[in-house]
Amino acid sequence: MDGAVVLVVVILALVAILLVAARNQATARVRRLDDAKAEARRWVERLGGQVINLTGSDEPSRQALADAAERYTAAGSQMEQAATVEQCRLVTKTAMEGLYYVRAARTAMGLDPGPELPADPEQVRAGRVEEDRRVTVEGRDYAASPAPGRGTPHYYPGGRVAGRPVPQGWYSEPWWKPALVAGAWGMGSVLLFSAMFAGMPGIPDAQAWEAGYDAGQADAAAVDAGGDPGADTGGDFGGDWGGGGDIGSGFDF
Secondary structure, eight states: OHHHHHHHHHHHHHHHHHHHHHHHHHHHHHHHHHHHHHHHHHHHHHHHHHHHHOOOSSHHHHHHHHHHHHHHHHHHHHHHHOOSHHHHHHHHHHHHHHHHHHHHHHHHTTSOOOSOOOOOHHHHHHOBOOSOEEEEETTEEEEEESSOBTTBOEEEOOEEETTEEEOBEEESSOTTHHHHHHSSOOTTHHHHHHHHHTTOTTSOOHHHHHTTOOTTHHHHHHHHTTSOTTSOOSSOHHHHHOSSOOOOSTTOO
């Protein structure tokens, strides 16, 4: 009889411990979510203050601020629906991207860009435009530059679009936007990328970019697989794209 009483007491004690642990875990989850929401809201409000108070003085700054306003709207919508820590992090990322556009606009207007923003690893890995480039692809002219100008009014802060890296820089047109909207790159995108960035330091080559690699990742993957990083890792690029086939109007915006 005494043994049965002891067993009941032990079971009740274990149940009580489990209930307390579950309650503590639930409280911790709520606290983490509240903290994530507060952090996300802080970045959204910071972006909103910049978007509301700044007016572009030229085409590059106006375009960058339009992109920042777009991110502000998107972040606000995400904030309303955020119900998990991960969703709050997405809000923060969207707002942060908007603030990169704000910094670009301020730079274009000759203003102090403001405090540095936390580094985005994807942005760093995507590289950046280091020199002026002007190329013609399928009869259409494109330009890229590390600085804003009349011929390069469209800024991109760098990062991945539809699984492929797009370098930070100023461009004649937002050639990455169709992939941003559709979630997939057009047929001619690799040809444009190759023409625009060939030989630029810190930028992947066309085959690596087509495979979704950042600069240097293709060689690392080849070494990890036991292969020769200098060996041919696929079909000939010229054969893939230069065989007389029409790459279409994949650059129409």
